[in-house]
Amino acid sequence: MSAPKTAGFSPRFPASNFGVVKLYNLDHVGIAVNDLDVAIADYFDRYGVEPNHRQVVVDQGVEEAMIPIGGSFVQLLGALSPHTPVGRFLERKGEGLHHIAYAVLDIDEALAHLAARGARLIDEFPRVGGSGARIAFVHPSDLAGTLIELVEHPDG
Ligand code: CO
Numbered sequence: 001m002s003a004p005k006t007a008g009f010s011p012r013f014p015a016s017n018f019g020v021v022k023l024y025n026l027d028h029v030g031i032a033v034n035d036l037d038v039a040i041a042d043y044f045d046r047y048g049v050e051p052n053h054r055q056v057v058v059d060q061g062v063e064e065a066m067i068p069i070g071g072s073f074v075q076l077l078g079a080l081s082p083h084t085p086v087g088r089f090l091e092r093k094g095e096g097l098h099h100i101a102y103a104v105l106d107i108d109e110a111l112a113h114l115a116a117r118g119a120r121l122i123d124e125f126p127r128v129g130g131s132g133a134r135i136a137f138v139h140p141s142d143l144a145g146t147l148i149e150l151v152e153h154p155d156g
Pocket of ligand 1: 030075099149
């Protein structure tokens with residue numbers, strides 16, 4: 001059974017500081033990598049952690065591997081071709097931090113709030129991400145040069 005989507009709905013994530021947009025977890029950190037297999041092997045070599053999920057997301061032009069760390073994930077992102085957003089990112093900047101994803105209780109509410117504040121949204125409306133979650137991106141020029149992804153999980 002999924003928990004009700006109300007303030008403080010999860011004992012793991014008390015509503016102490018989740019703000020008006022109801023960010024309740026640092027969901028994942030997306031890191032663009034040149035070679036997904038190499039990056040996975042290096043993470044294992046250095047830190048002894050491994051992905052528990054790996055999948056191609058054609059829509060986003062990526063193959064992603066999710067490494068659980070605490071209640072969050074490191075999301076390693078390989079580009080399916082140079083002509084994808086992550087492919088162009090790698091071309092321009094090389095490997096590195098690509099985006100930060102916050103879990104939100106209600107992505108529609110979050111986007112409406114951000115739009116009302118004049119935030120520069122990449123996605124005005126949510127789309128369906130790799131794991132079936134609803135996601136939306138906010139442009140890095142909006143705040144502190146950081147591409148932000150909002151994630152609403154189907155089960156909260
Ligand atoms: Co992501």
